[in-house]
Structures are given as C-alpha cells and as structure tokens.
Amino acid sequence: MVYETFDAGTRSAPATTPSIDRRRPLRCHLQTMRRLGLPLLLALCGSTAAQPSTPAAHADAAAGAAQASQRTEESRMWMTVGERRFAITLADTEAARAFVALLPLALDMEELNGNEKHGELPKALPTDASRPGTIRNGDLLLWGSRTAVVFYQTFDSPYSYTRVGRLDDPSGLARGLGRGDVRVVFSKN
Known part of the structure; x- marks a missing residue:
C-alpha cells in the first residue's frame, strides 16, 4: 500500500512522491490487497491454489477439452474449390x-458483380x-431461402441475408474462386 506523508504542522500540500509506510505490519498490507481484489486477481491469473489438483479434476478438465473440441468440429465445415480447401465456422442459426x-x-x-459466387x-x-x-470477404450467407452466396470481397450492401458461416481464413479466396463460374464442394470433413 502506498501512503503520502503529510506534516500537520505545515500548510503545504501532501508530498507528491508517495512513500511506503514501513511501520505498518505486513498483515495490514495483505488485508488491503484482499480488499482491493487479490482473490479475483489470483483467479483471473489461474492460480494453482484456486484449482484442485486431484485426478477427478484432471479428468473433468480433459472431458471439458474433449467437449470443446467436439463443439468446434460440430460448428465447422469445409469448402473445397479445385485443390484449395477452406475451413468455415458455422453461425449458430437454424439455416446453418x-x-x-x-x-x-x-x-x-x-x-x-465481381464480389460473390x-x-x-x-x-x-x-x-x-x-x-x-x-x-465481409469470407462470408457464407443465404439470400432468400435457396441461394447460397460466398463473398470474396468486402463491401457495403443494402440487401438482407441469413448468416450461415464465415471462412476462418479467407486469404486467397478470390484467387481460389477465380473470375468465372466454379464448382464448390461443401463437406463436414
């Protein structure tokens, strides 16, 4: 904790350079730190003291990681154009x-229009x-109820779409799709 020194006998303002009051016991400083949110800070930093280290805790963590991986796979599909393959993260929509x-x-x-297929x-x-x-470049949207649209340029649009997903890395998408019509394969893996 930082304290300012002030001499009550003078009319000057408190010193601008803070100093630490070394006379206060460490316990008082720790209480102040707790009051200022040390437990929250430790929790945010991932303190091992706050997390159990039992085999059951490790099993729960492994199961959670497996579920997160499964959710990631469930929320992903692939788009292949020629030899090029793009990962798509699906939107959380009924259309997706x-x-x-x-x-x-x-x-x-x-x-x-030089910006979509x-x-x-x-x-x-x-x-x-x-x-x-x-x-955005990489958006996969639904126009109407039966038209899938892959955008390979970023631009402003007044039209309405239903979100299906977005390419994780759209770099090279315009080149991969080419200038004319193209066959695109969507797959789960």
Whole structure:
C-alpha cells in the first residue's frame, strides 16, 4: 500500500512522491490487497491454489477439452474449390444447421458483380434475414431461402441475408474462386 506523508504542522500540500509506510505490519498490507481484489486477481491469473489438483479434476478438465473440441468440429465445415480447401465456422442459426444437413453438397456457383459466387440449393432452408450493412470477404450467407452466396470481397450492401458461416481464413479466396463460374464442394470433413 502506498501512503503520502503529510506534516500537520505545515500548510503545504501532501508530498507528491508517495512513500511506503514501513511501520505498518505486513498483515495490514495483505488485508488491503484482499480488499482491493487479490482473490479475483489470483483467479483471473489461474492460480494453482484456486484449482484442485486431484485426478477427478484432471479428468473433468480433459472431458471439458474433449467437449470443446467436439463443439468446434460440430460448428465447422469445409469448402473445397479445385485443390484449395477452406475451413468455415458455422453461425449458430437454424439455416446453418439445415445447410449442414445437406452435406456433402456440390454446387455450381455463378459469378456475380465481381464480389460473390452464388448457387441454388436443392431445397429451401429456414431464414432469419437481416441487413448486415457490410459484407465481409469470407462470408457464407443465404439470400432468400435457396441461394447460397460466398463473398470474396468486402463491401457495403443494402440487401438482407441469413448468416450461415464465415471462412476462418479467407486469404486467397478470390484467387481460389477465380473470375468465372466454379464448382464448390461443401463437406463436414
């Protein structure tokens, strides 16, 4: 704890250089630290004292990691264009779940406006359209209920779409999709 020195006999302001009052016992400093949130700080830093180190705790941690890995796999699919493969993280939407139910799926996608490829789905999917404002390179969206759209440029748009997912790394997407129409394969693995 830092204290300022002040001489009550003078009319000057407290010293601007803080000093530590070494006369106060360590216990008082620790109490002040606790009051200022030391337990929270230790918890945020991952103190081993706050976490049990039993075999059951390790098993719980391993099970949690396995579940997180499974959730990651469940929320991911792949898009292949020629020899290039892109990972897609799925949105938490009914449309995304319905899209995954169609996999594996090969779509002949047409070029449009120099910023997207679009293809007709075999059946209509649930929609929850909204105006994203800005479309991002790597967005996989649903226009209407049957048109899948992969965007390979970032731009502003007044149109409404339902989110399906987003490419994890869209670098090279424009080159991979090429200038014309293209066959795109979506798969779960």
